Amino acid sequence: MTEPSAVPDDNSLDGLRQRLSRFAAARDWEPFHTPKNLAAALSVEAGELLEIFQWLTPDQSAAVMTDPDTAHRVRDEVADVLAYLLQFCTVTGVDPLAALAAKIDRNELRFPAPGRPDGPRRSD
Amino acid sequence: MTEPSAVPDDNSLDGLRQRLSRFAAARDWEPFHTPKNLAAALSVEAGELLEIFQWLTPDQSAAVMTDPDTAHRVRDEVADVLAYLLQFCTVTGVDPLAALAAKIDRNELRFPAPGRPDGPRRSD
């Protein structure tokens, strides 16, 4: 019998994605993890992160990590957003790093950097 | 003079985070990138991902990637969410992988897997 914990933890993005999958499977949470539900949960958690900032001025917002309790709360909400994003990627088969790399490539063409008519990705 | 594009792209999570930082710096977008604004943008993009699913049944939701146009839209919104999450992490100094690993560790204690009173992280 293979114990999940027998495998040393791999805290790369894909290793964490797999840890989350094992975590959900061990608790029989998979039936709840439709793409729709995970997209809703992601949006809810993004709202919880925003809640920390909703009444702050830009300056207060920039200093948010100087208070240890708030810093902990920020890290916790970042973790929740990333967790649901990765679980969404698992059930839809999306590769988040490939999706982002493709998006940056497109944006480099769409928004050329000033002074570089062709955009930085095309200069050579 | 160092060209950003002279460095071969590194499409790891941290490589993409750095590409996004260079992208924003080259366009003078940094003043807009307060933690508050990036948290708002993250929430907006999570809403755009949810919009794809809002009227779907669970079964339709599970089949969402079978339509190429919808699949493209899903990957695009995943990229946007991840982009703003990484940019938020840049300006706050949060390590997203460490934050998620710590959260999974806490959740393994908080929600022990059935049949393992101590939880899978403590069995050995």
Add this chain to the structure above:
Amino acid sequence: MTEPSAVPDDNSLDGLRQRLSRFAAARDWEPFHTPKNLAAALSVEAGELLEIFQWLTPDQSAAVMTDPDTAHRVRDEVADVLAYLLQFCTVTGVDPLAALAAKIDRNELRFPAPGRPDGPRRSD
């Protein structure tokens, strides 16, 4: 045969709620209008309203209605949020005005106004 439009429009909150119900019924949209779907749609529209403001400074935010195109967009998103909120109330049977009145009553006790230890609702 009764025409919905034979009834003069009543643009009170409840009149608009009823117009929205007739609108959805005439298009057979009711099966999509589960409380869950309407809560998701409400959240998506609130995100679209927030999108208008995401990169604005507080001062720019305060001046948002001076530009006619942006003002139109703001009114349009307010309408969408209110539309989904009212449709949510229709399918759940929630009376939004009674819910808000009760909430304000509770908040007047929870956050007494400065200089009025008992709160303004209790003074008589």
Add this chain to the structure above:
Amino acid sequence: MTEPSAVPDDNSLDGLRQRLSRFAAARDWEPFHTPKNLAAALSVEAGELLEIFQWLTPDQSAAVMTDPDTAHRVRDEVADVLAYLLQFCTVTGVDPLAALAAKIDRNELRFPAPGRPDGPRRSD
């Protein structure tokens, strides 16, 4: 001296909007109530409403008001969404009922009801 509570409460939409304004003014909360902050708070509260539904099946979602505690939570979140929407309307000068009436008028042209090529608003 005029007590706010000396005026009988008017729990119409506009009466509640005014109660919220007096409530914020009495607590010196007005500086926080920029359009941007209120749009963020609205989005956060819409997320809290969605949170109630995120793991529910469509059938469970339809039965959400049968549990008294959940029903209370739903009414409370509806109140929060409406409160921030009204406060947003106060600071931007948007008339929410007029905005929604105009939107329904537009949608009746945009989505004609089946069997009524001109749409129900134009039949006479």
